[in-house]
Amino acid sequence: METQVLIIGGGVTGTGLARDLALRGIECILVEKQDINAGASGANHGLLHSGARYIASDPAAAAECHRENRLLKQLAPHCIEDTGGLFAAVAGDDETYIADFPALCQASGIPCKALTPAEAREMEPCLSDRLIAAYAVDDAAIDPFKLSLDHMAQALRHGGRLIRFSQVVDFRIKAGRIVAVMLRNNLTGRISEVHADVVVNAAGAWAGQVADLAGIPIRMRYSKGSLLVTHHRMGRRVINRLRKASNGDILVPGGTVSILGTTSERCESPDIIYPEIQEVDHIIDEGAAMIPDLATTRYIRAYCGVRPLVSSGEDGDDRSVSRGFSLIDHADQDPGLENFITITGGKLTTFRLMAEKTADRVCRRLGICRPCRTHSDPLPQTMDARWTEPGLTPSLWVRKNDPDDMLVCECEMVSQSIVDQIVESIRHQNGEPSLNAIGLRSRIGKGPCQGTFCSQRLAAYLYDRGELTGDAGLRDLRTFLEKRWRGQQPLLWDISLAQAELLEAMHSGLFGLETVDATPQEP
Amino acid sequence: MSTTRPEIHCELLVIGTGMAGMAATLFAARRGIDTVQVGMTGEINFASGLLDLLGVHPVAAGQTWTNPWEGIRQLIADQPLHPYARIGIDAIQAAMAEFIDFLNDAGLPYRYEPRKNARVITPVGTLKTTYARPATMAAVDRALAENPPGLLVDFPGLKGFSARQIRAALEAQWPGLRVVRLPFPGLEGELQPERMGRRLEVPAARQQLADTIRAHLGDARIVGLPAVLGIARTPQVWADIQKAVGVPVFEIPTMLPSITGLRLRECFEQHFPQMGVKSHYQKKILAMPRRLDQSFIASVGGKSHELSVRAKAVVLASGRFFGQGLHADRHAIRETIFNLPVYQPADRSRWHRKALFHKDGHPIHHAGLAVDNRMRPADTTGRFVYPNLFAAGSILAHQDWIRQKCGCGLAIASAYAAVRAGRDWLRSGRSTQP
Incomplete structure (x- = not known):
């Protein structure tokens, strides 16, 4: 594959950058080893900071937050409450x-x-x-899933490409330049190669590991x-x-x-x-x-x-380390790489600014001059991300009141037609509609039943639609429940503990999912 | 304390209406013990209706047993604190036989081979090891051995049950299954197994269903259906459908709550009154003071105190966390009615492992009531707390019914042992007349 820019990492920074470049008419591919927002972008407060949190520890970051807060409220109001x-x-x-x-x-x-x-x-x-x-x-409250999915969606409409579940495993370097990036598809194991004029490392917490593959040390x-x-x-x-x-x-x-x-x-x-x-x-x-x-x-x-x-070298409380971002142009370093840029650190509130500064740097490396548009163009709302919003699906389901549109998830009221739309949007992005992929894009599995009922209802429905075949559904069910469990396990007392017992009674006692070979044992 | 609320007297109070509570009530009534049963009937609706005895031991090795009794012998040798070790193999055998005989006589036939575990198909298409299963599921073992051409039927609107899913997962064990989705006679939209079961108790409805299946039969020599073949009249519904379809028909359990649990509940609720049991369903124990003569006075009611039950002995079969016999806050687990000592891990960080399906299972499942050899809840020194309080079922410590696949065996056998010990105490003369 050939492209002008390869972005490594599908968090808010990577997807934000994909949109920024796309709006400047620059061709890009985004590669993500898991799914959109699998790292810190999907595991935060969903807080659009006013900046007041940082006034004492980092006044510059505080002021940045304030500016971005105002901008995003104007340009992406559908992602913000x-x-x-x-x-x-x-x-x-x-x-x-x-x-x-x-x-x-x-x-x-x-x-x-x-x-x-x-x-x-x-x-x-x-x-x-x-x-x-x-x-x-x-x-304010901001939905980081909607944010990233909408950014990616606009990038895709402008010709960008998204490769999910694919991981950078090696860089081929010649004369101080990355000439090829080797990708491994984590689902199929297939290796492929991307040739890009500029490579941007937006891998968040994994930025150090990615840079290391290119022989560049970053102390994270x-x-x-x-x-x-x-x-x-x-x-x-x-x-x-x-x-x-x-x-x-x-x-x-x-x-x-x-x-x-x-x-x-x-x-x-x-x-x-x-x-x-x-x-x-x-x-x-x-x-x-x-x-x-x-x-x-x-x-x-x-x-x-x-x-x-x-890391700047000295130790101390991690909260006192600057929450400003790190934009590193490896062309300026020794040893360096002339077409490799790392963007990491920072925070959700300032992701747009991070993407803008990175895109400016990319333009310089490409030797072109195109102005940023993300501080003036509103972010279009797409269907891809609608169903992550808590409370949205119940209101739609009740309003529609179609008896044939049965609920797959009764806690969060996600119906079959909504699953259909999510499946379609995943297919549209060349993805496989696994339980986890649908879970990421909806409220399924996030309600009080902790996934006990909706997981199997969804698996059965996907089999009926022909989206799941063979014994993939059993592995998928186990993986989905295992993933939900990670978030339930520390909270199991009172009613949640009783619910977990029912979950185990059904999925282990009756279904015997513990004997399904899906993932290696975790500690 | 003066009260105008009615007070009834009995020899034995059984607390709990799950599998263990039902079994204890049954065993007590059959032994002529004057019995009152109190509890919320909810949990048994979540019973799978499969009478597991022992499927897996040791859990960490995932070793399954063809002969459950060999497995139990090994379990007793390896885990002397397991309730099965307290009860003893003879009593477990006697308990299972008596319990299943009752179900067969009561019109809810179960099938088992005395020395062999059986397999049933689950709604996700896995095969589950169990011991006695409803007669409607008994054809599965032979079908898995012989792989006759088969037809799996499902219904639009019965969520979480997909014949295609089951066929896909069973491909290796039973190749060549066909699937068909058929309308369910007389019901539309979302289907509940309970409503479907009641619907098929109407002869015309089951005839209509059988006719539809027959039209799609092709070369199939056996037909699998979700478990919806009636509730109180299953043998009749099943026989009629098999006759009209012309080939054997078997049931596959649905997701919980499944109709197979409901059949057990209705069977007990129908037969207990005839056996002289006074049952108070949808009632809780609100308080449980004890008299100087050692009898217990239970305040019973839905929300407020409605009646008092004075009992010479009590079998506690109130279940675990789902059944509310145990309760946990962030710091500790306690027993909810008597505040009995609960065997438990040191703190919450040791309750559950970080992986749901970890091969060793979760330590919290071993928490519960430790008992002495007479099934009496005991303190950490092993001494019983009350001479006339016995415990049965999943509330017992030192077991993992979910992973060991021993839930019903544990419930039934421990109920048997608890009632036996309770009867001995009642007959010993140590209990004075209330």
Whole structure:
């Protein structure tokens, strides 16, 4: 395959870059070793920062967040729920930090409005009665799946190409240039080759591994953050703890649920990570100090992502490392590669800016001059991403009320016709509609039944449609449940534990899925 | 405490309406013990209706057993704390035989070979090892050996049951199966197994279904259907359909809750009153004080106290977490009615493994009530908590019914042993008249 630009990594940065290049009329291929947003882009709070979080630790990043926040609210409103946000402190929190907060916001140009504790509790009744200070800011909730899928969709319409489940395994280098990139299809094992004028490494937490294949050392630090999804929405706005960034101090609403996080734990590798039980308990205990109901509410899922941080050498708290991004043009380095660029670090809120700066650099390497359009052109909404939104499918299903359009997922009310549309969009992108691929693009498996019923209903439906054949469905079912389990395992007490017992009774006791050979045993 | 609520007296109170509670009530009633049964009938609806005895041991090796009794002997040798070791092989055999005989006499026929496990087809197309299975599923073993041309039938609207899926997964064990999707007589849209089962109890409906199947039969010499062949009149429904189709017909269980669990529930609910059992379904135990004469006084009700049951002895068969016999918060597991000591891992980080289908299974399943040789819940020193409280079923510790494929065997045999110990206690004269 030949292309002008090969992008490695299908997170928000990679897909954002694909769209940016496509709008500049530059040809690109995006290669992703798993599926869209498989890394940190799919495992974060879904928080569009106002910037106030970073006013003390990184004022420049704070100001960047503020600008991007405004821009995205105008250009991609369908990916954003403009909830507004609060910063709230409770008795015992650092009073110096509280006192400095408004001035620091002002210094970074970030609007904030002081509220009395009574006003704040009227706005968000879930807040603790031990509240001592509160400010309103411009935080919002953003759906990173919709964001990436819509970016990719527009790139595809402009001639871009997407290769999923394919991993870079080698670079062929001649005279300081990458002349070919070797890809392995992780589903079939087939090896193929891409020839590109410029190669961009947007592999997020895996950027170090990718660069290493090209003989370029990048010192990465991996900081794991774990998050919890509540069974129902706990507040109207984003609620931040008004203190120095720490564990369990942000609650972000997302449709019908809320997301509580996060932690910061150094890990050795971005590959095998789990939300650990002690992290979960810590997040809940910390969160409950600000929002007492968090101690007793039901949680339906835990997940974690890895923040890719480029190490500057010295040690310290990973949260104090700059959350600004790292754009490395390897042509400028020694030893270098003249057509290799790495973009990593940063955060969801500033992904567009990261893509713009990278695309500028790509243009320079290509020797062309085309202006960026992503800060002025609205992001078109596509069908590909619609079904990830919590609460959307129930309202559509109820409105449609077609008795023949049966529900595959009764918790999140995902019907057969919606599955049909998702399958079609996956096929359209040359993908295979596995249970996991459909799960990524819908709410299936994300409701209170924890996938017990919808998994097999979906498998049966896909067999009926001829989308699954042979014994692939058994492996798929096992892999799907195993993937959901990762997010359930740390949260199994009370009703969730009873539900898990039913899940095991059916899928192991009756179906015997533990004997189906699907994946290697995990620890 | 003065109360105007009715108080009834009995010898034995059985708490629980799952498989173990039903079995304990059955064994007690057949032994002439004056028995009251209390519980929420929910869990047995989730029974698969397959009477597993022992399918796998050791779990980590995934070793399956053709002869379950050989497996049980090995299990008893390897795991002396397993409930099967407490109960003993003779009692397990006697319990299974008595239980299955009852079902056969009660119009819910089961088939088994005394020394051999059987296989049934699951809704995902895997083969499950079990012991006794409904007579309607008994043709599967021979069909898997002989591979006759077969037809698998499914119905639009019965979600989670795809004949194509089952055929695809069975390709290696039973090649050449055909599939057909047929309309279900008299029902449209989304189909529930329970409604389908009741519908087929109408003779005209099953005739219509049989005629439709016959039209698609081709060279098939056997027909597989989802388990919807009636609820209370399954033998009749099954016989009529086989006769009209002209070849043997077998059932494949559906997803849970499946009709096979419902048949068991209806069978017990129909026969217990005739046997003198006083059952209080959809009721919970709200409190359980104990008198000086050692009898228990159970406050029973849906939400509030409706009646009191004074019992000389109790069999606790309240289930695990799904049955609400056990409850866990973030920190620990407790028993919900008597607050009995619960054998459990040190903390939550050791409850479940990080992989759902980890070959060793999850340690939390071994949590539960440790019992003495008379099935009495015991403390950490091994001493019983109450002389007249016995436990049965999945609430027992030191077992993993899901992975060992021993759920019903455990329920039935431990119920048998608990009732036997309870009867001994009642007859010993140590219990004073309430």
